Amino acid sequence: MPTEPVRVFLVEANPLIRIGIGAVLTDGAVCLVGEAPDEATCLERIGESGADVVLLDLDGPAEAGLAAVRSLARGFPAVGVVATRSARRADGGLALAALSAGARGFLPKDLEPAVVLDAVRLVGAGGVVLGPGVGGQLPALLAPVSEVPGGAAFAALTAREHEVLRLVARGLDNRRIARELVLSDKTVRNYVSAVLTKLGAGSRGEAIVAARTAGFAPARGLLQ
Template sequence: MDEQPADSPDGGPADTLVRVLIVDDHPLFREGLRAALETDRGVRVVAEAQTAGAVPDAVADHRPDVVIMDLNLPDASGLDATRRLAAQSPHSPVLMLTMADDDGSLLAALQAGARGYLVKGAGREEVLHAVRTVAAGGAVFGSDVAARITTLLAGSRLHDAGQLFPSLTARECEVLDLVARGLDNRRIARELVVAEKTVRNHVTHIFEKLNVASRAEAVARARDMGLGDS
């Protein structure tokens, strides 16, 4: 790919070329997003990735100014990839662009280190503004989620798992809290006075609803929400 500075809209060289990495497992979405971003001559998509596992190499190879990250990826959560980037590659901040608009996902993204959060369906200008803002070191959130951030960060709902994980039943929230405390299924069964098989079923349902693939990932999500405290 040609990496020479792009022209600005007025025909002169762009003052600052914003280099973008798109991380999403849907090819048609990536194609549409690339086309929308590159209508601005000051923005260039330098790479794409389909999985969380491909992100570190893509960042190392292309050194993007912004990583646009989906929350749900086939091999791991975008939250895990965001957390690693925030720790290892702070020069490549993450703008989360996802279908998830629930409070739990929003707060988890913030705590993982995302510098922006938009819901898919945001307009081209809103996405471009977010990309420029994050690349410049700022933080930006969609108009539909910004009003909820103060309440979430104030902590008044941090431990209300029913609101942070609205897809989970009350019992599943209870099980998730115990999982986050490090209890195995046998100990959880004793704690709740239920059969171990019942706990296994709850854990399976939790994995499906939170779109996680492992117990460790479920624990990370729960602890991001403040669950699992002794």
């Protein structure tokens, strides 16, 4: 473990959560050196902060969050990025997407303060962390496509469902998919629900990973 305090930059859109997490990052082995409400502000300030670790909120659009992970990994390779997300929305698919983009960790936001501090110290020392319940999902997500539940269901997708899945795999939210395909938001929600059902996917993240594993998603997707 490092002898100097691990310097943390916190990115969190919710001001109450930002205050709460910031208060946790106060022990002698960890110190808060900066904070931001969004990815763009983080990228503007991170260079002058001297941070060792970035806690990056992924509760917003996946496309923007994963793009920020990639930008940080490319521009500041010595900084360990730990993606965070609300516990009810955290899943192995998004964790794998974040790790593929260059993150060194993925944590739900409901963890005890001591666990968060341990995770920050570990990443500050060059390690990788995955929150409870997330790491256990990765073996299934990394399995060959023939072993992925619902893998054979790709052939059952309609032409329109194929289009929707390709856009989901790029990280687009329903509103942007609706604009791309000139459909209503409600229609897109129905298509996404049908795709998840046919693939046996429990979340958009699982659908993204299954699509990429099968070679189904476009080459310019988010998990490059």
